[in-house]
Amino acid sequence: MKKLILSTAVAALAAGTAFAQDDSxxxxxxxxxxxxxxxxxxxxxxxxxxxxxxxxxxxxxxxxxxxxxxxxxxxxxxxxxxxxxxxxxxxxxxxxxxxxxxxxxxxxxPDPSAYVALSDGIDLENSVIAAQAGTIQASHVASMEGATLLEFATPDETIAAIKNGEADAALADKAFLEPIATSDAEVTFVGDDVLLGGxxxxxxxxxxxxxxxxxxxxxxxxxxxxxxxxxxxxxxxxxxxx
Amino acid sequence: MFGNCADPGALDGLAWLGCYLTTGKHMSLYGSLGTVLLLLAITAPTALLFGFGGATAARSHVAPLRWFGKTYIAIVRGVPDIAFFLFFVIALDQGFEYIRHHVLCPEWPDTVRQGNDFVVCAQAKLPLGNSPQWVHETYGFLLAVLTFAIVFGAFAGNVLFGAMRAVPRAQLETAEAYGMTRGQVTRRVLIPQMWVYALPGLSNLWMVLIKATPLLFLLGVEDIVYWSRELGGAKQPQFTDYPHPDWRMWYFGALLVFYLCFTKVSEIVMDRLMARLTLGQATAGGEAQRRAGA
Amino acid sequence: MEDCLQTITDYGLRSIGIGERLLPRNDFTLCQQFTLIGSGMIWNIYFGTLALIAGFFLAVAVALGKASANPLIRKPAEWFIFVFRGSPLFIQFFFAYFLFLSLKGSYPIFSPLTSATFGALTVLFLNTAGYSAEIFYGALQSIPKGDTEAADAYGLTGWSKFRRVVYPTMLRLAWPAYTNEAIFLFHSTTLVFFAGFPAFQQKGDALYYARYFADKTFNPFVPYPILAGYFILLTLVIIAIFGWMNGRLNRHLPSATRARLRFRPQLIR
Incomplete structure (x- = not known):
């Protein structure tokens, strides 16, 4: 193993001297x-x-x-x-x-985030809200007192989750949700926009x-x-x- | 691709599908199939080499070498491959750049770690900042191969270590009785004879390796699963000329078929190889072959 | 040190919903990372242990099915093994999740299956059953002919022949490979929240919390090695338990032969 790393390093060194280094x-x-x-x-x-x-x-x-x-x-x-x-x-x-x-x-x-759901009149404070894991929206939902956070790997799956009833609403960037809400008759914006981040x-x-x-x-x-x-x-x- | 694909909105049925399946993005999907096969083709022998090194070290009479071999096999085997992939590639990359930095710019005034940043001199960058994209991609690919080889080398090491111990003691003693040295016994008897015992384990390892390729994306290589997810998801197509709903089901279905076929082909090849290796061996399988032939 | 004890009481059982509701959000300490990632291990152990135990019984049945002479039994068993061994686990998770969702739509009784707790467990159970069945099948094929002939000579047939002769010998032969399968299964449990099922109220497994910290501190070199450390410990425990069982299975053999049985390269996984 050591030998391999060493020879890779040597090859890499050789490559390093071969190229000029000006306009990166x-x-x-x-x-x-x-x-x-x-x-x-x-x-x-x-x-x-x-x-x-x-x-x-x-x-x-x-x-x-x-x-x-x-x-x-x-x-x-x-x-x-x-x-x-x-x-x-x-x-x-x-x-x-x-x-x-x-x-x-x-x-x-500051980019507004928005909630989408299948119907109006959802009590966002006490519902299951889907968000993409590792986003500012996920940490926002985690800090909401009554709401339950459901995290998915991709934003696609958060939309799928409200459609199949796993979640009551999804929170994501408004710019991302805008085309979905206009093209998909089932999905509508609910509640007020939230301003997250700077x-x-x-x-x-x-x-x-x-x-x-x-x-x-x-x-x-x-x-x-x-x-x-x-x-x-x-x-x-x-x-x-x- | 084709001339009539200029206005996909006007197409329907098969013509639409034909145009859709030949977009640049789909070409990348088909290309990534090659990437995966190439990675497997390079990784398998490299991992075998690492495994062989690990197993030989673990059997060594020199204590530090033996500890190294055993620790390598035990630790890497104990860690889930995802956990390993999530930090190891960056560590490997930084390690290479660190070595190059010390060799190429010894008089560099600043430290390499500046707060959170890892900064090496421009000549030490791997690949160099001004090299074309394909060099970066090849480098990323090679890092992925190395990482895969280290992980699967540990498993292969475990299999080979067992296989070396499974070679009948009598065969080795016979070789010693002929006056061979320890090295000669290893080279002329142990290594040629161990494969028949190692192959079942290695072929299963190969199956596991095939199924680990979806993790390639964690290593920064865009593989078939990455492209399937990109193409199948409903999110991106809205912004392209070929809008469609969530089609991940179809793409993953195709992947499923690909992996099943690949497994089947591998099984057939392994069976043939096993039959070839078993020939004349003092095992149950070898005995069965002898009887069938007689 | 006292802070750390406090952290452990707050987050030690966080992964199953007991303790502080909010995860740490800033000033991350090593203690927090060790505690939460350790807390997540509860899920890995839960998934691994239950799937392994349940999968064992299905695997024995499927292995016998594959060895059966009747094609109506043999073919389904062969396909079951082929599909679960031949496809990556994450694709199995993906399809299972969709299947469970549509089942839930038509029959409310299936609704627990869309949660990781039961859904992912089901997939892992079927997956390990497929792999283990192949191992047991291989062992069945290599049972020494003398053993079954001796059973016949004693007049043993059917169930008692299986229970007294075939089954114990099969287990003995399959054990080393089965140990490896157990290790792989526990490793696979990290995929549950990574690629398969949604995490509910930030209750996740060890990898979920490791990713949480890597994501917040932007430093992968602390949480992932901690995770790796926990898994090395877990693997050592598995090897110890299986080694002890191997001793039990082989206790009637003279010790020299016992050592030889440690490696059966018939099938690893």
């Missing part, structure tokens, strides 16, 4: 499973609001960027261990995440202050000339603009 590309990590923020289109490429936004930001900051997808669960550990440089995956700015990584300025307003920002390593500044400038310039608002209106209808 910035790798953008996303989940690719969170429409309309980011998803894979029919061609299998990253698409969505953040694809358009990320490409524009890179052009403005004059960076060469490349898209990679990573599982949501390990998206932060892989950032801090350097497998990509930026997280652009609909990640809300929260205190606990901010302890581990840095965030750029938000590029959306808007969505780019996740960047704490040691990468320079890169963060570059992106902040680019985001600011997009806010100034209104192009960010145009993108938000195009991809996230109904969301607040800047």
């Amino acid at each position: 590309t910035v790798r953008l990590g996303t989940e690719g499973a969170y429409p309309p923020y980011n998803f894979l289109n029919d061609a299998g490429e990253v698409d969505g609001f953040e694809r358009a936004l990320g490409d524009e930001l890179c052009t403005r900051a004059e960076l060469t960027c490349e898209w990679v997808t990573n599982d949501w669960d390990s998206i932060i550990p892989n950032l801090v261990s350097g497998n990509y440089d930026v997280i652009i995956a609909g990640m809300s700015i929260t205190d606990e995440r901010d302890e581990v990584i840095d965030f750029s300025d938000p590029y959306t307003q 808007g969505i920002g780019l996740g960047i390593r704490e040691s990468d202050a320079e890169l963060r500044e570059q992106f902040n400038e680019a985001i600011q310039s997009m806010k100034d000339d209104g192009s960010l608002n145009t993108l938000i209106e195009e991809w996230l209808p109904g969301s607040a603009t800047f």
Whole structure:
């Protein structure tokens, strides 16, 4: 075993000296499973609001960027261990995440989360609410006094759960639920929207202050000339603009 | 893919299905089938090598080597593979980069661990930051192979360790009586003779390995299960040209058929291999073959 | 230290709904991680033990079915083994969950099956029965001919021949491989909440809590090794229990032969 690791390391060393090391590309990590923020289109490429936004930001900051997808669960550990440089995956700015990584300025307003259910008049305080495991919505439901949290691996399954009666309601990002509620006659919004998190920002390593500044400038310039608002209106209808 | 797929909304029936099943995303699904088979093809011999190393170490007369072999087999076997996959790849990756960092940039002023961050110099990155995407993917794939090999090597080590002990003592004694040294006995008798005892265990391990491939996604490799979930789910298609409801049932059904067929083929191959290895052996199976032939 | 005792009283039984309702949300300590992940092990042990015990009986029946001369019995047994051994567990979970949901729709009596407590247990039970049946079948095939001939000579037939001769010998031969199957089964229990069934009120198994901490602290290098440590302990306990049973099964044999029986490479899993 040792021998194998050693020979791999030697091969890797050889590769390291062979390439020039100048213009490094910035790798953008996303989940690719969170429409309309980011998803894979029919061609299998990253698409969505953040694809358009990320490409524009890179052009403005004059960076060469490349898209990679990573599982949501390990998206932060892989950032801090350097497998990509930026997280652009609909990640809300929260205190606990901010302890581990840095965030750029938000590029959306705090995103409203909403409840969906099969019928109106559900007492949300005392019902079974489905949410995707590991999201801010799941921790919100966990802290609601009378409600019971039912966690699923994917947001798809939370919608399936209210349809088959496992859960009374589902809590998720409003932008994600919007198209479902309009296209699916069974599902309707219930209750009031809740504001969780502090808007969505780019996740960047704490040691990468320079890169963060570059992106902040680019985001600011997009806010100034209104192009960010145009993108938000195009991809996230109904969301607040800047 | 085809020219008439430009406007999927206008199509119906088979034409729609034909276009749907040939989108770029479906091509990735079919491609990932190759990825899985390739991974199995590389992992199996590597794991066998690790297992052989582990078993030999566990039998060694040098105490530290013996402890190493036994600990490796015992610990890795004791841990569920998912738990292992969830942190081991990152650890492996950081380990490689750490070594390279110390070799390539000895005069680097900062520490590697900065708070939560793991920062190595740009030359030590694996793969390099500016290398194309396929290099990153190949590297990720090789890390996955290595992780699989380490995990399944421990199981293979356990099987081979048992198989080495199952070789009839008399055969080894005969070899010693011919004046062979310990090394010669191992090379000329023990290793050739142990396979017939190891094969049933190894073939079952192979079956378990096939069924562990859905965990590949945890290792950052996009495998068939990942693509099936992506394509089957109802969430993403709404935003593409081929909207459809939750079709995971069909995709997973296809996966089920794939895994069952793969298992069947493996069983047939293993049976043939076993028959070949049993030939002339002093086992019940060998005896049965001898009688059938006579 | 006192804090830690408090944590243990608060969270020691959290996985079955006793104690603090809210999981720790910030300032995570090692003690919290050890306690909650340990608490989750209750589920792994619950799933593993019950599925193993129930699966054992089904496995013996299916193994006898596969060895049967009557194709009406043999074919279903062969298919049962093939389907459960031939497909990944997570696909079995997926289909079972959908099946249970639709059953629940038409017959309310099936409603407990959509919870992990009973649904996942059912799947694990069938899964381990499939694997164990193949092991027992292999053992049945390698029972020495002399043993059954001796039974015939004593005039033993039917049930008493099975109970006194065939069954004990089969168990003895299958035991080492069956030990491995038990280890694999306990490992598989981590898949329940990972890919199969929803977690209710944050009551989950050890992997569920390990993921919770990995997700909150963004550091996979603490919770997963803790989980691994618990499982190594569990595996050692399983090996010890099965080793003791192996001694019981072989107690009539002279000790030299007993050692040889420790490894039967007929079938591992």
